[in-house]
Amino acid sequence: PQKSKEMVSNRVFFVHLQKEIDRFNDCLHKYSLSECLHYIHVTATPRLKGCGIFRLGISVYITYIQRWLQYFSRDQFLFLRQEDLASDPYTVLKQVWKFLDLEVLSKDVFEKIILETTEEPSSYPPLSTKSRKLLNDFFNPFNTQLSIFLNDTKYLWK
Secondary structure: HHHHHHHHHHHHHHHHHHHHHHHHHHHHHOOOOOHHHHHHHHHHOOOHOOOOOOOOHHHHHHHHHHHHHOOOOOOOOOOOOOHHHHOHHHHHHHHHHOOOHHHOHHHHHHHHHHHHHHOOOOOOOOHHHHHHHHHHHHHHHHHHHHHHHHOOHHHHOO
16 A cells, blocks of 8 residues: 555656646746746746746756855855765764854764754655656756856766
């Protein structure tokens, strides 16, 4: 029974994901990338309603980073990947503490805090191969731009 629930939720997720990507691509035929990514999610401009996607647009980080860097210097930013935080939280948080010029906690103190405060993560069914490919295809051009812009290949999904 659990397996069939996972298959249904993966199928439903894929269908909704495909619809949202199609809506995004339709938007691009009428409006600029900036409008499709920003206004739909930030201001919900009535003339653009129906063209946007839910959470995909806010994950196109390159557009936001480029805009922020028009107003703030590069040294005011520390770019991190969630995957790195999940796989090695202490090392990533050490980077954050150093960037912010804060005291770096010892690993022992950090682990004690984590043990006292961390709850078990929610469990999600694994992403289907079809959905993963759809997401990879959608984000690939944006992640490539991000990787080039930050001069770091770790932002490419491989």
